[in-house]
Amino acid sequence: MTLPTLESDLILVKHTESVLEITLNRPDKLNALTGAMYRDMIALLHTAEQSDEIRVVLFAAEGKSFSAGNDLVDFLNAKPGEVGEAANFIKAIYAFPKVVVAAVQGNAVGVGTTMLLHMDMVVASDDAKFITPFADLGAVPEAGSAKLLPDWLGYQRAARMLLLGEPMLAQEAFEAGLIAKVVGREDLQSTARGWADTLAKKPPKALRESKRLMRQAISKPLQDVLEEDLALFGEMLQGDEAKAVLAAMVNKSKG
Numbered sequence: 001m002t003l004p005t006l007e008s009d010l011i012l013v014k015h016t017e018s019v020l021e022i023t024l025n026r027p028d029k030l031n032a033l034t035g036a037m038y039r040d041m042i043a044l045l046h047t048a049e050q051s052d053e054i055r056v057v058l059f060a061a062e063g064k065s066f067s068a069g070n071d072l073v074d075f076l077n078a079k080p081g082e083v084g085e086a087a088n089f090i091k092a093i094y095a096f097p098k099v100v101v102a103a104v105q106g107n108a109v110g111v112g113t114t115m116l117l118h119m120d121m122v123v124a125s126d127d128a129k130f131i132t133p134f135a136d137l138g139a140v141p142e143a144g145s146a147k148l149l150p151d152w153l154g155y156q157r158a159a160r161m162l163l164l165g166e167p168m169l170a171q172e173a174f175e176a177g178l179i180a181k182v183v184g185r186e187d188l189q190s191t192a193r194g195w196a197d198t199l200a201k202k203p204p205k206a207l208r209e210s211k212r213l214m215r216q217a218i219s220k221p222l223q224d225v226l227e228e229d230l231a232l233f234g235e236m237l238q239g240d241e242a243k244a245v246l247a248a249m250v251n252k253s254k255g
Helices: 035-050 072-077 085-095 111-118 145-153 155-162 170-176 185-200 204-217 222-237 240-254
Strands: 011-016 019-024 056-061 099-104 107-109 121-125 129-131 181-183
Touching (some): 011 035, 019 035, 019 185, 035 056, 035 085, 099 111, 099 204, 111 129, 121 170, 121 185, 170 181, 181 185, 204 222
Parallel strands (some): 019 056, 056 099, 107 129, 121 181
Antiparallel strands (some): 011 019
């Protein structure tokens, strides 16, 4: 697999086995995201989607915080009516069909939190804080968070985040269902990498289709989801992936 030429030196990338690691590398600015950083991440997601070698993408960050959100200078310099690279990145991560894991430490502010809503498994260190101060900035919730946070957390918890701008700490985020696990800072990277490695060993089509069903179910009636997943379940069992797995299990049981 050939990695794209990156525009900035603020995104680190590593390809090991079937996992593509994308690391925010602007720790002196708490990983505030610039237009160039967004463009680099979009290019990497596109490469990962097109590559049969990559099965899982892992997002991480250098330094004490995951991300301080969008670089405020970029906000100030935005032209009227301009969508901006943040919006393009959110659209790219929302549409990305493969499994995405994230490791979050310290503060995850603004898009640093809302991007996680479009990832599949998030592990956070016990010092993590999820902060969405959009109203304080004279703005509104973005990246679908006005729907996803009330749906996932309940309206009242979402209002604390989106209206009050109150931080949600790691343990509450776990209990509310915003993240999958809380660990000590020293175990953050190994936990996220362990998940990514485990996921990468699973049948890739099964992972992609499972993710698609889960994500599309957010906006579909239960009956529609049920009819689609039952039909797809039968189809997948007849596919090469499932037959190979089932044959291996049968052979193992005979041994």
